[in-house]
Amino acid sequence: MIEIKENVKLAPYTSWLIGGSADYLCFPTNVDELKEAWLWALKQKLSVTFMGGGTNVLIADKGIRGLTISLRKFSSVQVLEEKNEIHIHCLSGTAKSEILKVFLKYQLPAALFLAGLPGDVGGGIVMNAGVSEPFVPKEFGEIVHSFTVLRRLDNSFEEVEFQHSELNWQYRHCNGWQPGVIIKAKLKYSSNKDSEILKKVKEANRNRLSKQPLDMPSCGSVFINPPGHRAAQLIQSCGLKGQRIGEAEVSQKHCNFIVNLGQATAQDTWDLMMKVQSTVFQQTGVQMQTEVVRLGDW
Ligand SMILES: Cc1cc2nc3c(=O)[nH]c(=O)nc-3n(C[C@H](O)[C@H](O)[C@H](O)COP(=O)(O)OP(=O)(O)OC[C@H]3O[C@@H](n4cnc5c(N)ncnc54)[C@H](O)[C@@H]3O)c2cc1C
Structure with a gap:
């Protein structure tokens, strides 16, 4: 039980x-x-x-x-080698870092974008998580072959499988599978090796560490980059770097990160996000959308 x-x-x-x-x-x-x-x-x-x-x-x-x-214990990984492809079958709570290990073992280029992404496979699909660097691939949707959603029907359940092509993969969002919970995913990638991949991953990690406050609690970027703009640059240009509400602070290192200095509350953090959003709109006319998902009793 x-x-x-x-x-x-x-x-x-x-x-x-x-x-x-x-x-x-x-x-x-x-x-x-x-x-x-x-x-x-x-x-x-x-x-x-x-x-x-x-x-x-x-x-x-x-x-x-x-x-x-x-879903953090809802985890398993099975790797299948097929002709020129690597197939990974996993439960949705599998950490992306476990998938990264497989790509590194097979020296596959997909390791490069995955190395920058925390969280689980399911969260990666829901958010179509990806990086802004010009890597190939650079978004989760590019490595997903199909996934299974569990839905509740009164007192029973149904499992529905979605193929990649049936879904609407957008910037930081995947649509077309809701409602339900993603339980399993099949990832697929060509097995063309890049013998330099480990070196490239280490370099990308060093680069990220120099630009992002990875030593402080955060949830990564809080705003989606508006078309034609970089959210971090907009925020910085409005003089918001280092702005604080309570112990929530616009990171000094990367303005699209809000860091928890220790005792930040959810309300501080949300209020700071709203202040940043409205200031950027007033000063530049650009309306930024939040990337972060609010959960619970607000
Ligand atoms: C330091 C740092 C750096 C980051 N850098 C990036 C980056 O470069 N690019 C990027 O895209 N993101 C980045 N992120 C954000 C985050 O890591 C990704 O969006 C990630 O994919 C979220 O996955 P998760 O498992 O943590 O999801 P959660 O945060 O747990 O959930 C996100 C949403 O998905 C839903 N959800 C989760 N799992 C399932 C499921 N199995 N079925 C249905 N719904 C589900 C939740 O209910 C919630 O609504 C960063 C975060 C941090 C902390």
Whole structure:
């Protein structure tokens, strides 16, 4: 039987280290446990919230009502070599870093963009996570062959498989599979090797470390780059570098990151994001959209 914990602080399960408690929290390790937890919530008439690696979410200070299902233990990887391709079958809670290890083992260029992405495979699909550098590939959608979504139908479930071509892969968003939760993914990439890949990954990591505040709690970029603009540059040009509300600060190193100086609340962080958004709009006329997903009781 899956263990369901009551009144659990969620901040430690987020990269921002921010947010209140879940009324109930569980960590399924396989599809049967996930279904069991979901049915339990249904019987108690509780809402259900899914969380991957927690690297792109801002959880309310009041926490999340109902059952939060964390997918961080919902992990497995199987690698198949087929003709000129590597196929990776995984559960959606598999950390991207586990997939990175496979690409590095086979010396595949896809390692380069994955090295910059924290979180899980499912979160990578939902957000169509990617990097701004001109790498090939550079977005999650480019390595996804298909994935399976679990949906609840009254007291039962259905599993629906989506092929890459059936989905609408947009900048930092994948549409066309909702509702439900992504449970499994099949990733595919050509097995053309790049013997220099490890060197390139190390160089890209050094470059990222020099430009991003990776030593501080954050969720990466908080705004999507508006067409024709870089959000970080817009924010910096408006004199917002180092702006603070409470202990939430526009990073001194990368203006599209908001860092938690220690005791930032979700409300501080959100208020700072809104201040940045409105100041940039007033000064430049560019309306920035948030990349971060707000969860819980706001
Ligand atoms: C230091 C740092 C650097 C970053 N750099 C980048 C970057 O360069 N590019 C980039 O794109 N992102 C970046 N991010 C943001 C983040 O890592 C990605 O968006 C990541 O893909 C989110 O995955 P996650 O598993 O953490 O998702 P979460 O944050 O847990 O969830 C994100 C959303 O997806 C939903 N979700 C998660 N898993 C599932 C699932 N299996 N089924 C259905 N819904 C689900 C959640 O409910 C939530 O709405 C960065 C974050 C950090 C902390």
